[in-house]
Amino acid sequence: MKETPLSNCERRFLLRAIEEKKRLDGRQTYDYRNIRISFGTDYGCCIVELGKTRVLGQVSCELVSPKLNRATEGILFFNLELSQMAAPAFEPGRQSDLLVKLNRLMERCLRNSKCIDTESLCVVAGEKVWQIRVDLHLLNHDGNIIDAASIAAIVALCHFRRPDVSVQGDEVTLYTPEERDPVPLSIHHMPICVSFAFFQQGTYLLVDPNEREERVMDGLLVIAMNKHREICTIQSSGGIMLLKDQVLRCSKIAGVKVAEITELILKALENDQKVRKEGGKFGFAESIANQRITAFKMEKAPIDTSDVEEKAEEIIAEAEPPSEVVSTPVLWTPGTAQIGEGVENSWGDLEDSEKEDDEGGGDQAIILDGIKMDTGVEVSDIGSQDSEEEEMIILEPDKNPKKIRTQTTSAKQEKAPSKKPVKRRKKKRAAN
Amino acid sequence: MAGLELLSDQGYRVDGRRAGELRKIQARMGVFAQADGSAYIEQGNTKALAVVYGPHEIRGSRARALPDRALVNCQYSSATFSTGERKRRPHGDRKSCEMGLQLRQTFEAAILTQLHPRSQIDIYVLQADGGTYAACVNAATLAVLDAGIPMRDFVCACSAGFVDGTALADLSHVEEAAGGPQLALALLPASGQIALLEMDARLHEDHLERVLEAAAQAARDVHTLLDRVVRQHVREASILLGD
Numbered sequence: 237m238k239e240t241p242l243s244n245c246e247r248r249f250l251l252r253a254i255e256e257k258k259r260l261d262g263r264q265t266y267d268y269r270n271i272r273i274s275f276g277t278d279y280g281c282c283i284v285e286l287g288k289t290r291v292l293g294q295v296s297c298e299l300v301s302p303k304l305n306r307a308t309e310g311i312l313f314f315n316l317e318l319s320q321m322a323a324p325a326f327e328p329g330r331q332s333d334l335l336v337k338l339n340r341l342m343e344r345c346l347r348n349s350k351c352i353d354t355e356s357l358c359v360v361a362g363e364k365v366w367q368i369r370v371d372l373h374l375l376n377h378d379g380n381i382i383d384a385a386s387i388a389a390i391v392a393l394c395h396f397r398r399p400d401v402s403v404q405g406d407e408v409t410l411y412t413p414e415e416r417d418p419v420p421l422s423i424h425h426m427p428i429c430v431s432f433a434f435f436q437q438g439t440y441l442l443v444d445p446n447e448r449e450e451r452v453m454d455g456l457l458v459i460a461m462n463k464h465r466e467i468c469t470i471q472s473s474g475g476i477m478l479l480k481d482q483v484l485r486c487s488k489i490a491g492v493k494v495a496e497i498t499e500l501i502l503k504a505l506e507n508d509q510k511v512r513k514e515g516g517k518f519g520f521a522e523s524i525a526n527q528r529i530t531a532f533k534m535e536k537a538p539i540d541t542s543d544v545e546e547k548a549e550e551i552i553a554e555a556e557p558p559s560e561v562v563s564t565p566v567l568w569t570p571g572t573a574q575i576g577e578g579v580e581n582s583w584g585d586l587e588d589s590e591k592e593d594d595e596g597g598g599d600q601a602i603i604l605d606g607i608k609m610d611t612g613v614e615v616s617d618i619g620s621q622d623s624e625e626e627e628m629i630i631l632e633p634d635k636n637p638k639k640i641r642t643q644t645t646s647a648k649q650e651k652a653p654s655k656k657p658v659k660r661r662k663k664k665r666a667a668n
Numbered sequence: 669m670a671g672l673e674l675l676s677d678q679g680y681r682v683d684g685r686r687a688g689e690l691r692k693i694q695a696r697m698g699v700f701a702q703a704d705g706s707a708y709i710e711q712g713n714t715k716a717l718a719v720v721y722g723p724h725e726i727r728g729s730r731a732r733a734l735p736d737r738a739l740v741n742c743q744y745s746s747a748t749f750s751t752g753e754r755k756r757r758p759h760g761d762r763k764s765c766e767m768g769l770q771l772r773q774t775f776e777a778a779i780l781t782q783l784h785p786r787s788q789i790d791i792y793v794l795q796a797d798g799g800t801y802a803a804c805v806n807a808a809t810l811a812v813l814d815a816g817i818p819m820r821d822f823v824c825a826c827s828a829g830f831v832d833g834t835a836l837a838d839l840s841h842v843e844e845a846a847g848g849p850q851l852a853l854a855l856l857p858a859s860g861q862i863a864l865l866e867m868d869a870r871l872h873e874d875h876l877e878r879v880l881e882a883a884a885q886a887a888r889d890v891h892t893l894l895d896r897v898v899r900q901h902v903r904e905a906s907i908l909l910g911d
Contacts, residue, residue, distance in 0.1 A: 333769060340766040348868045425870075457865075467876060470851070470867035473770070475777035477861035480880050487873050 239325035242451045250452045254440050260448060261287075262539065266489055268444045271497065273391055273504040277519035279418065280396030284388040287446060288378035288532050293388035294371045295396040299410070302358070302365040310357020311367040314342050316374070316385055323377040338381060341471055342372070345386055345427050345460040349468035352393065353422040359401050360408060366398060368421070376532075379446035382458055386429040391501055395508070396421055427468035428497050430490040432457040434476045441482075443489065457483070459490040463498040674831045674843055682842050683712075690826070690838045690886055693893050695806070697814040697901040705815025709807040712840055714800065718807035720815040722789035737781035742772040742791040744804060767793075767801065774805060774854050774863045780818045789817060800827045800839065801852045801866065806890060813898055823863055824891040825854040828883035830875055835882035853883040857891040860884070 250260070257265060269287030276282065280295035302309065316339050318326045325331075346352075357366040370392060372385050397418030400411045433445035433453040445453060455474025461467050467487060472478055511518045524530050565573040675681055685691070691712030700706040705720035726733045733739065744767035748754050775791060791811065793804045805825035812819060828851045829836045829843055836843065844850055849871035854864040871879065 332765070336762055336765040337769060340762055343762075344868055349870050461873070462870075465873045466870040467849075467867065467873055468870055470865055472862065472865040473773055475773045475863070477777060477856070477859075477863060478865065479861060480877075480884065483862065483865060483880065484877055487876055491873055 237324045237327070239323075242448075246448075247452050250448055251435060254435050254442065254449075257440075259442065261446065263444075265441070266443045266493075268493060268497070269446070271387065271500055273387075273501065274520065274523050275395060275504075275508045275518065277521075280392050282388060282391045282395055283375075283520070284384050284391060286380060286384040286387070286444070288376055289380055289384045290375040291381070291384040291388040292373045292375055293385075293392035294373075295392045296369050296371070297396075297398045298367045298369070299359065299364050300367045301363060302361075307362040308358045308365075309354040310365040312347050312352060312354065313367060313369045314339065314346060314372070314389065315370070316342055316372040318374045318377070318381075321376070322374040326374075326377070337473065338385065341382060341429070341458060341469065342385060342389060344471075345429055345469045346370075346389055346393075349425075349427050349460070349462075351390070351423055351425050351427050351462075351468075353424060356422045360403060364408065368393075368396075368398075377447060379448070379450045380431050380444050382429045383431050383444065386427070386460065387497065387501065390423075390426045390428065391505070393421060394423055394426070394501070394505055425462040425464060425466070426498055426501065427460045427462050428494045429458050429460040429469070430493050432459070432486050432489075434474075434478075438476055438478060438482060441486070443493065457486055459487055461487070461490050461494045463495050465491045674846055674848070675834060675836070679834075681836065681840075683840055685838075687834045688837050688882060688885065690889055691840065693806075693890065695810055695894065695897045697810050697897065698905075703811075703815075705811045705813070705817070707807050707810030707814055709803055709810065711803045711806070711838070714795070714803045714841075716803040716807040717794045718804070718811035719792045720789065720808070720811040720817065721792075722815065723784040723817065724788060726786065726788045733786045734781075736785050738779070738784035738786075739788045740772050740776045740779060740781065740791065741788055742768045742775065742793070742808075744768045744771060744793045744795070746795050767804065770801065770864055770866070771804060771808060774823060775808065775812065777863050778809075778819050778821065778823045778856065779812065780820060783818055800844070802826050802838075802854075802890075805854050805864075806894060810894060810897065814901070821856040821858045822891050822894055823854055824857055824887040824894060825852065825864075826883050826886035826890055827852045828879050828886065830871055830879050833875075835875070835879045837882045837886035849879070851879050851883050853880070853887055855884055855887040855891075857888050 253260065259265070261269070263269070270285075272285040274283050274285075278294075281293070283290060283292050300311065303311065316335070318331050318335060318338075320326050320328065352368070357368065359365055370389050372388055374381055374385070397420050399413065400416040400419050402409050402411070431444060433442045433449055434440070434455050434457065435442070435453055437454060441457075442449060442453075445456075450456075453474070455472065455476030457476075457478065458469070458471045458473070459467060460469040467490075470483070470487075472483075508518060565575045567573045675687070679686060681687070683691075693709065693711050695707060695709040697705075697707045699708045699717070700719060703719045703721055706718065708715070708717050710716075723738050726739060744764050746764060771791060771793065775789075779789065781789075789812075791808050793808055795804055802825035805823055809819075809823045813822075826837060827839045827844075829839045830849045831843075831846075839850060847869060849867065849869040851865070851867045851871075853862060853866075855862055
């Protein structure tokens with residue numbers, strides 16, 4: 237399905253609100269939405285919710301032979317998929333640009349920054365190494381896929397345990413989880429992406445744009461950092477022009493945000509670890525009961541309503557009285573009148589040509605194809621049963637209702653509300 | 669490679685340059701007669717070729733036409749003989765697609781698309797020697813200028829890295845492969861606006877400013893060179909036309 241286009245008034249509204257430093261959900265410019273992390277029963281499976289954006293991450297591993305030019309390193313493979321349930325616009329064939337962009341960003345952020353020690357994934361140099369595969373699925377798109385995906389990826393990697401392996405001489409023994417506890421991956425640092433959306437050619441910026449804000453933004457700047465304030469990736473996209481100090485400012489903001497998010501992640505991991513150790517219930521099934529993975533919860537935006545009355549009074553007092561409603565019609569020419577404001581309706585011309593007989597004033601000879609316009613007014617005989625024709629009744633309070641028979645095929649024959657001195661309704665009835 | 673010093677004690681790099689020096693740049697415009705605009709650039713060992721067609725009618729689906737702007741279409745292709753090992757799939761793989769997207773976004777910002785509504789501008793870049801994004805952007809700028817498409821300003825790009833506390837400008841293949849942080853920057857020199865910024869590998873936030881500055885300075889140097897090339901080309905062309 238094609239994406240529903242954003243209407244101009246909605247776009248204007250969003251931009252105006254941003255100019256006044258207001259966001260639709262009540263956040264401040266540098267606020268993130270609520271992040272929730274839940275884990276599945278298997279190691280390496282997690283769902284991350286950033287507001288309503290939901291990403292599912294799953295890590296799996298396999299023993300393979302290494303790449304030829306890197307014989308002692310394991311292989312990391314990332315795959316982000318935009319599931320069709322995430323948004324109506326995501327279709328199997330259509331999403332290539334966005335998909336390429338997101339995948340490349342994920343790869344660069346996680347692979348090039350060497351967050352995982354790939355040398356520790358080597359089992360037998362040149363023959364067997366671990367291939368770690370991270371699969372991310374976007375389950376719901378409400379803006380800022382990159383951040384949610386990066387959090388999901390790193391959480392899943394931290395949560396994952398691979399089977400233990402021991403090498404004795406030439407023998408390689410792979411232990412099942414029952415024989416030996418699986419081993420966590422060795423992770424050096426946790427890079428997390430922070431997105432900045434720019435509006436009005438870089439004048440305003442927002443952190444963590446939601447879907448509406450993404451539609452009206454000029455461009456996006458993504459900075460991936462870890463909690464040691466090392467920048468892992470920077471990517472500016474969307475054709476915005478940045479200035480150097482904007483980039484530096486954004487990197488400072490990103491530093492703060494990443495520290496907060498990293499804390500959250502560590503706490504979530506700790507909690508899960510505790511629950512598993514104590515033998516409590518864990519996994520997604522647990523979260524169904526308290527509606528964590530089955531519902532979208534929107535927190536109440538904190539709004540201060542204590543002084544609403546005073547503010548309302550002020551506004552009402554300062555406002556001008558509403559303008560008078562013009563109820564009397566304005567007569568332009570005989571047979572043409574205007575009620576209310578608005579542009580003159582050009583369809584009124586058709587009415588005039590019909591009423592030639594009555595008023596003698598209509599000059600327009602509007603010849604519509606196929607119209608059997610009897611010059612005016614005769615009451616057509618009800619006898620002719622042409623099913624294509626429809627009847628049109630034009631009611632006038634001072635005259636008998638006229639019946640004008642016209643053919644339905646031409647759309648031009650739809651009579652617009654014409655400008656009669658009094659309001660009237662047109663009825664179309666199928667000829668019976 | 670163990671023991672490879674990217675920056676010696678005296679401040680010399682592997683190929684003998686200083687920290688802020690660019691590689692030798694040679695460029696030519698008007699390389700192909702068929703295309704509306706074309707350019708060839710050599711930056712050290714990296715060679716990039718860019719060809720521009722347009723503005724012309726939208727090909728393919730008319731639905732993509734924008735009513736008030738031109739559509740910029742970029743395709744990046746890396747020759748199979750460009751890297752150390754022969755590449756199997758020169759286009760269609762993710763890296764090429766990403767490069768194409770980034771080029772497109774850079775040039776959409778720089779080209780005055782409002783002047784050519786409902787038209788399409790195609791930029792094709794072929795790159796030999798796994799070099800960088802910078803050579804592609806520079807080649808594409810020259811090609812767009814050769815085609816006579818109005819732009820806000822030159823788009824000059826350069827890469828920068830960070831080794832041993834010093835920011836290096838214009839990385840060569842060896843320095844890139846060493847795995848340190850790399851920054852690619854596309855700049856509009858007159859206003860100093862950054863059209864595209866891309867960075868890989870870990871760099872501490874405190875060093876970001878220095879690296880950005882080094883890249884920006886290098887981009888401005890590239891601009892001086894490109895400017896000279898363009899003027900030379902115009903001079904030659906006007907001589908041929910007999911002005």
